[in-house]
Amino acid sequence: MPISKNSIKFIKALRQKKFRQKYNTFVVEGDKMVAELLAQRPSWCKALYALPAWLAQYTAAEQRAWPFAAEVVSSAELERASLLKTPNQALALLEIPAPAALNGLDGRLSLFLDGLQDPGNMGTILRLADWFGISTVICAPNCVDAYNPKAVQSSMGAFLRVGVVTAGLGELLGAFPGLPVYGADMAGDNIFTVRVPPKGLLVIGNEGSGLSPETEQALTRRLSIPKGEGGGAESLNAAVATGIILGVLLHANV
């Protein structure tokens, strides 16, 4: 049965945050990520459209265990439904996961994203949180949506394992008074030589304007990634800076 016009319309609407929120649904595409989804979180999946050859990797018994009926589609149909330039074998619709719980936030290191706007950076940051075992990423309300299709593609499936929640910094500090708040600042302590406990929040700001003044004021420690000799760039990409600080905080800096 070909994929219906209404299904295609529904999938295309999920490009937009308002429809993702209205239907509590987002789109995941591509061989690897959909396979990972089915292996790790089949219950999150509400619909699956896939090429026959791709579906054939699952036995009939495996498919019967899924809480949805997979629909076999042709390449042409997948292309019509896809949000990608180059559709890739499978497309799934997922329930947006419940917001991550905030309890115990003071006992571990979490990321707080403040005005992050680029969906590729959002996904890349979720991916590196996943790599480094950071269980919670908190997004201020002014961030790009973590379930934006480009963010999802860049995350390489991190949303399956990393909890995401929207909250303001004031709210977090109200609930956890005295929470350490680390932020990047060129005038801060050299991340490679300072020793700070990997607990509290690591704050990452907007790609163009950095941290908001309120967040800036709440920092308890400023950390810098020093330039190399002769270094000319004005700044680092937000995801790259996050990776460097996280890696050093967690591994070198203890």
Next chain:
Amino acid sequence: MPISKNSIKFIKALRQKKFRQKYNTFVVEGDKMVAELLAQRPSWCKALYALPAWLAQYTAAEQRAWPFAAEVVSSAELERASLLKTPNQALALLEIPAPAALNGLDGRLSLFLDGLQDPGNMGTILRLADWFGISTVICAPNCVDAYNPKAVQSSMGAFLRVGVVTAGLGELLGAFPGLPVYGADMAGDNIFTVRVPPKGLLVIGNEGSGLSPETEQALTRRLSIPKGEGGGAESLNAAVATGIILGVLLHANV
């Protein structure tokens, strides 16, 4: 005088590598990057199209000193010429810089990109080379072009300061026998605890398949970015991994 149809056609053709190479020209767009270009390398600029308000930041004397005549364009014209979704005030055509010289390669740390395919990663890696003062980025012939418009946008102007050259690893090792070659490998030495001199080549592989077998064989040292406890991701983004290894090699690891 409105921008001619031929100029627009010429600019659009520069999306493609074959035309960039044929005309030895690439496109740089946006307020910040074009301003930086005019401040640092005006002689590289062959043509400039800009909104009147943007051009007005330069005095008539400053404009006369440029080796090209700036053309004033309307927003609508800039939009027609631009390779960006959201054109931004100025667009310049630049001569592709001469390939970086390879002399002294054995006395410093350089990046060798092997099959890097994503233009955003290419630009982000040039930007972080710029930050860390890495003067030479060597691209194997199988890499995405460093002058691809998306790479240029992501580089934030790094191409103004970082030398790029295309060469194969065999050629480099022929010219510099015994050159240390570092590469990322999950089974390698922990980058946060091993001590290695920041000299030679740091090799970054393809986003999906990693290093080619020939490059893999040429590594003199394998370095790993260990996962955190409970870390789930299969890999890190190529630019993020480059940033972490470079930062640690240059700053913590000496």
